[in-house]
Amino acid sequence: MEAEGERYTITDLAREFAVTPRTIRFYEAEGLLAPERRGTTRLYGKADRARLAWVLRGRAVGFSLSDIRELLDLYTPGSDNRAQREAALAKTEQRLAALRAQRDAIDSTVTELEQFAATLRSRL
Amino acid sequence: MEAEGERYTITDLAREFAVTPRTIRFYEAEGLLAPERRGTTRLYGKADRARLAWVLRGRAVGFSLSDIRELLDLYTPGSDNRAQREAALAKTEQRLAALRAQRDAIDSTVTELEQFAATLRSRL
């Protein structure tokens, strides 16, 4: 089976995710994407689209591109020996801890901004 | 009253918040801090300390330094006419919306990473 399904051009994805084609090519140069080619033109499938979505959400939560590459590499099992899986688990849990801390920081900031907004409204 | 209270040196604050003095000076150059001087040496008070804490938490949630400066400027009322307060309120609520969106992104990512961690553990 030759992976039937939607194919997207680079500008399709760029529009859908509100980034520039340049950005998508840059992610490919960084090893985050690897679309097929028809000639020289890139052709993206469902999986590529999902990876791109992952990358962009990673970026939205503050991950660096190399962070994201690392996580994506964990997702795609590769040669699966025990030590590698344990390392992957450890790294994943580190990320989780950092994310929860970040969410706490966001919550504090939100609370503070809400109070500030309230006092602003009260003075109108 | 001459604002009695603790005074901190730059390295005091640097240690307390786990940043380098260079970082603190940089924030001052960016207009985020404005400590007193005894001669040329910087002296930080409680308010400066609080501002620094704000800056660092802002950075932790992904704000740029100019974002942070903007928010700090809103906090310090300045010349308080009605239009300005309404603008401040609008900007504050934009920030709030962005922060909530970011928290949602974090929650999604956390959920996904948790599932991934679970499958990793099940394969050990």
Add this chain to the structure above:
DNA sequence: CCGCCAGTTGACGCGAACGTAAAGGTCATG
């Protein structure tokens, strides 16, 4: 007075994440 530490101001450097030409290939359409 000497050395040393802690502070200061430039000024240049750097990695990350793209933007922005410059120069060209390919394909449809009039």
Add this chain to the structure above:
DNA sequence: CATGACCTTTACGTTCGCGTCAACTGGCGG
């Protein structure tokens, strides 16, 4: 066949957030 739309690569430019000297200035202990 020429024009335009869309794709490509190569390569240099830019912004942000500091790091890293370099060179200097007090203040303090011995």
